[in-house]
Amino acid sequence: MTQAKYLEVAKIITDRIDNGTYKTRQPLPDQETLAKELGVSRLTVKKALDGLERQGRVYKQSGLGTFVSSDIPIKDKKDSPANVFSGLKNQLKSDNVRSKVLSFSVEFPDEQMQKNLELKKTEPVYNIVRLRIVDDQPLIIEHTYMPVKLVPDLDEDILHDSIYNYLHHKLKLKFGHAYRKIRAAKSNHYDQKYLNAAQDDPMLELEQIVWLSNGQPIEYSESRNRYDQRTYTILENNRF
Structure with missing residues (x-):
């Protein structure tokens, strides 16, 4: 194991x-x-x-x-459960997931990020933009903010691999719950440059905040993919 x-x-x-x-x-x-x-x-x-x-x-x-369970007949390989936050590698159960770091810096949070991550204005955050590549094809652009105090020693080696594996296995942090909002958006410069999106292509944008099991927010992120590259699904489990 x-x-x-x-x-x-x-x-x-x-x-x-x-x-x-x-x-x-x-x-x-x-x-x-x-x-x-x-x-x-x-x-x-x-x-x-x-x-x-x-x-x-x-x-x-x-x-x-x-x-x-019975098989879900409409399930597609592009489907991603909307209520799972185990990281892209674990979701896809694939080793053929790569990350290209487009931007990585440490900065002080603006007012919105202070609110999202419950930080003081003097507490720095990582500002990370990554392109996620699956089977040698660009799939997702992720823009992530994390508090430096909760995620020490984050570097580009980790960003090229799996941030979530670093959080769970190296830092022994456990996720508690997450807030997610999924919406449609117009393609922007990043989408057109890195995801091969046309100027009039719609994009799917996933905005989320993830909290640790002790209630501390550890991540605010927005991820974007082309409308024809990934879908989000919800399976209801109603027990009576």
């Missing part, structure tokens, strides 16, 4: 669903059985199953356990 044990467990369960070991609408082994088999804690198994439920791969029935 790697440091992100719950992701390893989620992949094992996903592979078993895909190869038919776990059948549609049939129950999975209980958490204790899976934990013992895979050599992890029950909490790790629960976290993996919670993530798979958000993705729509499994569903839970109170008192009965966790079951394999």
Whole structure:
């Protein structure tokens, strides 16, 4: 197992669903059985199953356990769950994700960023702009602000890899909740230059604030992609 044990467990369960070991609408082994088999804690198994439920791969029935969901017929490889914030590499489950750093600086926050990240005007932030490249194709431009006091020693080596992996595995920080707003926007100079967007192409813009489990905001960001390159989906889990 790697440091992100719950992701390893989620992949094992996903592979078993895909190869038919776990059948549609049939129950999975209980958490204790899976934990013992895979050599992890029950909490790790629960976290993996919670993530798979958000993705729509499994569903839970109170008192009965966790079951394999039916396939979603309209699902597309461009889909990205709107309620998942595990980082692009983990979302796509791909090693072929690269980051090109377009801009990286440390500066004092303006009034809006002070409000978004609950900072004083003398507390510096990282101002990061990255182009995310998947399978050698430009996909997303991310503009991110993070407080320096919460994310020490961030450098370009980390930016070229995964910021979220650095936060979770190196700094041992845990996310609590996130606010997201998805809207349409007109293409700008960055979109046209780096995402090959036409001047009249609509863009999808995702604005978000992410809080740590202790309630501190750690990230304010805006990410943009071309309308035909990525979609956001929501799967409702209503339990009665």
